[in-house]
Amino acid sequence: MNPFKAFVIDQDENRKVVSRMGTLAPEQLDTGEVTIRVHYSSINYKDALAATGAGKIIRRFPCVGGIDLCGEVVESADARFAPGDKVIATSFDIGVAHHGGYAEYARVPAGWVVPLPAGLDLFEAMALGTAGFTAALGIVRMEDNGLAPANGPVIVTGATGGVGALAIDMLAQLGYRVVALTGKEAEGDYLKMLGAAEILLRATIDFEKVRPLEAAKWAGAVDNVGGQILHWVLATMKQAGTVASIGNAASFNINTTVFPFILRGVSLLGVDSGYMGFPTRQRVWDRLATDLKPRHLAAITRTIAFDELPAAFDDFIHGRVKGRTVVRIGA
Numbered sequence: 502m503n504p505f506k507a508f509v510i511d512q513d514e515n516r517k518v519v520s521r522m523g524t525l526a527p528e529q530l531d532t533g534e535v536t537i538r539v540h541y542s543s544i545n546y547k548d549a550l551a552a553t554g555a556g557k558i559i560r561r562f563p564c565v566g567g568i569d570l571c572g573e574v575v576e577s578a579d580a581r582f583a584p585g586d587k588v589i590a591t592s593f594d595i596g597v598a599h600h601g602g603y604a605e606y607a608r609v610p611a612g613w614v615v616p617l618p619a620g621l622d623l624f625e626a627m628a629l630g631t632a633g634f635t636a637a638l639g640i641v642r643m644e645d646n647g648l649a650p651a652n653g654p655v656i657v658t659g660a661t662g663g664v665g666a667l668a669i670d671m672l673a674q675l676g677y678r679v680v681a682l683t684g685k686e687a688e689g690d691y692l693k694m695l696g697a698a699e700i701l702l703r704a705t706i707d708f709e710k711v712r713p714l715e716a717a718k719w720a721g722a723v724d725n726v727g728g729q730i731l732h733w734v735l736a737t738m739k740q741a742g743t744v745a746s747i748g749n750a751a752s753f754n755i756n757t758t759v760f761p762f763i764l765r766g767v768s769l770l771g772v773d774s775g776y777m778g779f780p781t782r783q784r785v786w787d788r789l790a791t792d793l794k795p796r797h798l799a800a801i802t803r804t805i806a807f808d809e810l811p812a813a814f815d816d817f818i819h820g821r822v823k824g825r826t827v828v829r830i831g832a
């Protein structure tokens with residue numbers, strides 16, 4: 502293997518985060534049983550926080566960014582994988598404390614690797630990436646807690662984001678009536694095209710004046726934003742409703758009451774895609790390749806070249822992107 506191209510995140514002498522396109526030697530790959538020639542990676546909000554230093558994400562400097570990667574195995578010391586196998590590796594320490602997907606090659610522990618399921622190609626796997634895996638995990642967790650289309654509508658907050666858009670598409674095709682809560686008035690048609698039956702605009706709700714229990718509306722909720730909006734979601738859940746708490750795009754705080762839990766039997770389910778192990782990880786990817794596979798993946802996704810990566814992060818930090826971004830590395 503020759504030296505290869507990589508996007509490396511490092512610190513300068515003042516401990517300021519600096520990132521740049523560079524070259525890595527094969528011996529600089531991290532330890533792991535599986536070496537992968539990376540075809541595609543993606544950009545998640547967390548990747549933008551890491552690459553720009555806007556968030557304290559990187560736990561080991563220098564680190565190749567990119568929490569998602571997929572490609573072909575070139576070497577494996579684990580019997581489960583052989584050269585030529587198509588595989589996905591997302592989360593765990595990837596792109597945070599272990600060289601990630603923004604490089605032509607990656608080496609990771611076999612326990613982090615999922616075989617590409619039949620029904621997905623490598624591009625689709627990264628169009629989904631951590632965002633799709635997380636949206637699906639939230640849905641699976643809600644279903645495991647009794648959610649079904651007959652129970653009533655499901656609300657998705659942060660609707661135009663990567664997780665939100667994919668969750669709308671997946672829920673709609675499962676037969677749920679999906680209500681999209683968004684701050685972007687201009688994106689109503691886009692959200693309806695993805696499958697939302699109704700659009701609620703954030704500006705039309707006073708989230709500061711929410712009673713402990715409001716009119717009961719939702720059987721399920723995918724919450725990407727936290728804060729006062731999550732409090733409102735909890736207060737508007739139907740009896741025995743289930744809420745998947747996924748993100749904190751608005752706030753990591755929640756100031757709420759116990760009433761939704763003790764008077765309506767609402768369940769607040771935590772969703773952590775990062776360290777979700779097997780067999781759930783495989784089960785969620787298998788569903789992403791079958792009944793949860795979004796019908797509008799192409800409309801949700803744009804593709805950029807590897808060289809365009811350094812200029813792409815700012816739009817994520819300033820909330821200017823919609824849907825998913827795939828990075829073409831070596832495909």
Ligand SMILES: NC(=O)c1ccc[n+]([C@@H]2O[C@H](COP(=O)([O-])OP(=O)(O)OC[C@H]3O[C@@H](n4cnc5c(N)ncnc54)[C@H](OP(=O)(O)O)[C@@H]3O)[C@@H](O)[C@H]2O)c1
Nearest residue numbers: 635659660661662663664683684748749750751772773774
């Ligand atoms: N738990 C996990 O394992 C996991 C995995 C992946 C992501 N996440 C988290 O999930 C969240 C969504 O991820 P993503 O990749 O979809 O992010 P994203 O693409 O940046 O989307 C976030 C969306 O939230 C809404 N939003 C942004 N700022 C807001 C504010 N101040 N108040 C209310 N809504 C706001 C916007 O949608 P609208 O304008 O349409 O409302 C935005 O498009 C993030 O917090 C991310 O860190 C968690």
